[in-house]
Amino acid sequence: MTDSKYFPNGIANKEYLTAAICAFATLVVWKVISGIFFSPLSHIPGPPVTAITPHYINFLSALNRRTVGTYALHKRYGPIVRISPTEVSVLSPQAIKEVYSSPHYTKYTPLYSIFTHFGAQNAFTSCTREEHGWRRKAVSETYSLSFVLRDEAATGKVLKVVKDYLSFVESDRRVDIYNANTFYATDVVTGKIFGLEASMKTLAGNEAHREIVLGHYSRTRRTQVWMYIEFPLIMNVFEWFAFYTGRMWSWACGEEIEDWEMVSQIQKWGWDAYMDAKSNSRDGTVAGRLARLVQEGSNTEGVWNDRGAVSEVMDQMLAGMDTTGDTLSFLMYQLSLPESRNVQKRLHSELLDAFPKSAEASSYGWPHTMDIPTLPHETILKVLNLPYLDAVLKETLRLYTAIPITLPRVVPPSTTTDKISGHRNGRIVEGHFIPAGTTVGTLAYGIHRDEVFSLEPEQKGSPGGVDSFLPERWLINGGVEGELTPDELAQEKQRIRTMEARLWAFGSGGRNCVGRHLSILEMKLLLVTIYSRYQTQVTPNSGVKITHNRWNERRTFRDVLPFRGVDGIVTFTPYEN
C-alpha cells in the first residue's frame, strides 16, 4: 500500500523512485554517449572507458601502475591516446616539441604544487611563464655547464665528497649502495647550494644528517602524492584548513611563524642552512646569491623574500638527491650483475687507458690517488668525454630513467579552429585538435622504448632490444672495431644523433632540468673513481642487515622502480694492482 501521508499530491513514492532511477540512468547514458561521441576528445584514440571516466587512470595510479599502464595504451592505440575525459598522453618527438618547447603550455598545478615549501612557490612549482621566468633566471647561471666546471675545478667540492664516498666504502666493502648513493647526491647538492662548510656530511659520518635524509625518504608519501594528483580539491581544502589552523595555533602560542611551518626535519635543516648562508654572505653559493637578491629587494619581474628563496633551495636540494642517487644505484646495481661483467671490464680498461697508473701528467695521479684538493679543468673535461663511460650513463638514463612518469602540461587557449570538427580554442598536437584546458603529457618511460633505440628492431628481447641494458648501442658500430665505409659511418653517426635527441631523462625546453650538468659531472667523477679501483658484484644472501631497504618498500611518486625487491648490497673488491 502507498504511504500517501508523505505525498499529499497522491504520487506514490515508488513512482518518485522510478523517476529518480530513470533520471540517473539517462544522465549516465548521456555521459557515456557524449563522452564517446560528442566530446572534443572523441576523435583521440583510446579505450571507451577513458572517454567516460577519469577513474580508470586513477585506479591505475592507485595500483602504482600509471606509467606502465599508459605505455600499454600507447602500444595498442599509437602515439596519441586519450587516458581520461580530460587528459591525453602523447609519445612522439613532434608532440614533445609542440608541448614542451612552447612557454604557453603551463604546468598542471596539482602535481607540481606538492613541491612547494613554506607555502612559497619555486621555479619547479611555478606553472606559468610569468611565475617561472624570473625564478629560473636567478639560479640558472650557477648551474650552467661553464659555471659548474669552473666551480668544481676551482674548489674541488665534488671531489671532496668522492673522497668521503671512498672512505665510506673502505670502512665496509659490502655497501648498501642505495643509501651510499643517496648520501653522496645529498652531500654534493648541499655543497653546491650552501658551500662545503655548511653542506650535509652524511658520507663522512654525521649521524644527525643521515637521520634527516633517511627520515625524509621513510615518510609514506605515495598515498599523499596520489591524493594530491587525483583529488586536488580535497587536498587543497585540507591544506587550507591545516594552514589556517596552524596560523591560529601559532598566534595563540605566540610562536614565530616559521616554527609551525617546519613540517619536516629536512625543511628545518634547509631553512637554517639558508639563514646561515645569508648571515655569512656566502656569495659564491646558490643560497648566498638568493639571500643577496632578497636583501637587494625586488627585481624588475618578481620579488624575492626569505620564504621564496628557501623554497627555491629546498626544491633544488630535493630534486638533486634521489634523482641522482637512484640513477647511480641503478647503474651500479646493473653493472654488479653477473651478466654485466664485460661492461665492467670494458669500463675499467677505458679508465686505465685514459688515466694510466704510471702517468703523473695533468691529473696528478687521480683517480689512483686522491691526494689532491682539486682537479684541473682539462681532467674534468676528459672525464666528461670518456666514450664508454658516457654510453653506460646514457643507457642507464634511458632504461632506468629516474623520472619515468608523465610530465603534465595544460593546453593553452588559442584562436585555432579545427577544420574537421569545427572546434575552436585549442592546439593541434600529433595531428589532432586538443581543446584548451586539456591536460597533455609525455612519459620518458615510453619515449625511451622507441624503436630508434633498438639495434635489431626485428628481434624483440634480443640483446639489442629496447628493454635490455646495452651501452654499446650508443657507440659507432655498436662499439665493434672495424672499417666502415663513409656511408656506413655517416649512417651510424645519424643513428646515434637520433637517439641522443630522443633521450628525455632531463626533460626539454624552458622547464628542463636545471641541475643536469651538475648531476652528470658528479655521477661521472664518482664512477671513474670507483670503477678504476674496484670491481662491484651483487651480494645475494649477504646476511647484512639493511636498515633502510627502500628498494623493497620505497614510497615515492615514481611508479617504476627498477630492481624492486633486491636487497641492494653490493660488494666492492679492489683490483689487484
Ligand code: HEM
Ligand atoms: C639524474 C638526475 C636528474 C634527473 C633524471 C632529473 C630530471 C628532471 C626532469 C625530467 C625535470 C623536468 C620536470 C618537468 O618538466 O616537469 C627536472 C627539473 C628540475 N630539476 Fe632535475 N633531474 C636530475 C637532477 C637534478 C639535480 C642534481 C638538480 C639540482 C639542482 C635538479 C634540479 C631540478 C630543478 C630545479 C628542476 C625544475 C626546473 C624548472 O622548472 O625550471 N635536478 N629534472
